[in-house]
Amino acid sequence: MGKAKSPELTTRKTMLAVLGGQTITPAPIWLMRQAGRYLPEYRQLRTQAKNFLDFCFRPELAVEATLQPIRRYGLDAAILFSDILTVPWALGQNVQFLEGEGPKLQPILSSDDLQKLDVPGVTKRLSPVYQTVSGVAAALPPETTLIGFAGAPWTVAAYMVEGTGSRDFLIAKTFGMAEPRSFDRLLDILVTSTVEHLSAQIAAGADVVQLFDSWAGVLAEEQFRRWVIAPTKAIVAGVRARHPATPVIGFPRCAGGLLPLYARETGVTAVGLDTQVPLEWANDILPAGLPIQGNLDPVALIVGGQVLRDAVRVILDQAKGRPLIFNLGHGVPMTTPPEHVAELVQLVREG
Numbered sequence: 001m002g003k004a005k006s007p008e009l010t011t012r013k014t015m016l017a018v019l020g021g022q023t024i025t026p027a028p029i030w031l032m033r034q035a036g037r038y039l040p041e042y043r044q045l046r047t048q049a050k051n052f053l054d055f056c057f058r059p060e061l062a063v064e065a066t067l068q069p070i071r072r073y074g075l076d077a078a079i080l081f082s083d084i085l086t087v088p089w090a091l092g093q094n095v096q097f098l099e100g101e102g103p104k105l106q107p108i109l110s111s112d113d114l115q116k117l118d119v120p121g122v123t124k125r126l127s128p129v130y131q132t133v134s135g136v137a138a139a140l141p142p143e144t145t146l147i148g149f150a151g152a153p154w155t156v157a158a159y160m161v162e163g164t165g166s167r168d169f170l171i172a173k174t175f176g177m178a179e180p181r182s183f184d185r186l187l188d189i190l191v192t193s194t195v196e197h198l199s200a201q202i203a204a205g206a207d208v209v210q211l212f213d214s215w216a217g218v219l220a221e222e223q224f225r226r227w228v229i230a231p232t233k234a235i236v237a238g239v240r241a242r243h244p245a246t247p248v249i250g251f252p253r254c255a256g257g258l259l260p261l262y263a264r265e266t267g268v269t270a271v272g273l274d275t276q277v278p279l280e281w282a283n284d285i286l287p288a289g290l291p292i293q294g295n296l297d298p299v300a301l302i303v304g305g306q307v308l309r310d311a312v313r314v315i316l317d318q319a320k321g322r323p324l325i326f327n328l329g330h331g332v333p334m335t336t337p338p339e340h341v342a343e344l345v346q347l348v349r350e351g
């Protein structure tokens with residue numbers, strides 16, 4: 001056995017070096033929702049699919065959608081084009097994306113509904129996604145990191161129970177608190193399915209995986225511990241048991257004061273920070289050396305110009321001394337002028 005090599009000797013992928021604990025200037029940059037409707041070439045490609053899930057499950061289309069922002073901007077990482085709600089679909093739940101309305105799921109309301117979910121079938125039904133991952137891996141330049149992802153159990157369960165998007169996920173929270181046994185069973189199903197789904201993406205060529213917990217911010221501390229921290233910790237452990245070298249980024253959006261707990265207890269390699277997190281505070285309270293990802297306000301990207309320059313400056317200055325992956329604090333909005341993304345990449349590369 002040879003000696004373990006440090007990341008800078010084994011990889012040209014700057015994002016992996018940062019996840020290995022190095023502080024790199026300029027910081028690597030990618031953007032959540034970097035593929036999507038703000039890009040004319042995406043809208044064009046999207047017309048070839050009969051609906052959004054069909055788009056996600058056609059590898060030739062999904063590979064192309066993943067690569068579009070890489071070709072246009074030379075970002076440091078590509079994120080698999082897919083969606084977090086492919087997992088409930090693969091479990092056998094009825095999931096539809098209605099044009100202009102967002103996701104609609106047949107809500108899970110009882111333990112009978114849970115019985116019907118087909119856990120062993122998940123990776124088979126998601127095999128087109130793994131074909132997409134390997135297609136992208138084969139096409140990417142060697143310096144570009146490939147990110148796989150899944151929704152974290154709380155966020156996915158919230159959609160599964162609520163049946164649609166929501167401001168506060170009151171139905172899902174109520175179900176979780178009123179029927180804790182059923183809800184814990186659902187979270188367990190999602191932990192198992194998500195470990196399988198992420199492991200299959202890594203086996204197909206994903207270099208890193210990210211867990212999106214978009215609705216972590218609606219929970220009180222006790223539910224946050226049980227529904228966010230515990231399942232995330234189980235997924236990190238499960239993925240690491242199979243793929244010890246693969247970094248896991250956790251993105252507990254709007255976790256606020258619970259962020260330090262998340263960073264300490266889940267075992268994630270890095271934390272994604274949403275727009276509200278003050279970087280000076282994060283730098284003080286997060287474990288020394290823990291890499292961070294974020295957290296430009298997407299609105300600064302829409303506005304561009306001096307507003308964008310100032311907002312980028314603040315992040316680069318305040319993150320100083322800590323390994324940073326530059327990103328937004330949430331996804332690229334649909335109204336973003338595509339040329340502002342090019343401006344942003346240039347600003348970050350100028351340091």
Ligand code: CP3
Pocket residue numbers: 031032033034035036037046052079080081082083084085097101102103149165212214331
């Ligand atoms: O980041 C990327 O470029 C990769 C692709 C990606 C999508 N969704 C594509 C998508 C990723 C990583 C996601 C994650 C996702 N999906 C999250 C977590 C991140 C977040 O935004 O909080 C959530 C909550 C979802 C669920 C989801 N998917 C919703 C609520 C919607 C409807 C809202 C909307 O923007 O239309 C989607 C649809 C969706 N997922 C689109 C894209 C490009 C737009 C659909 C289309 O093109 O018709």
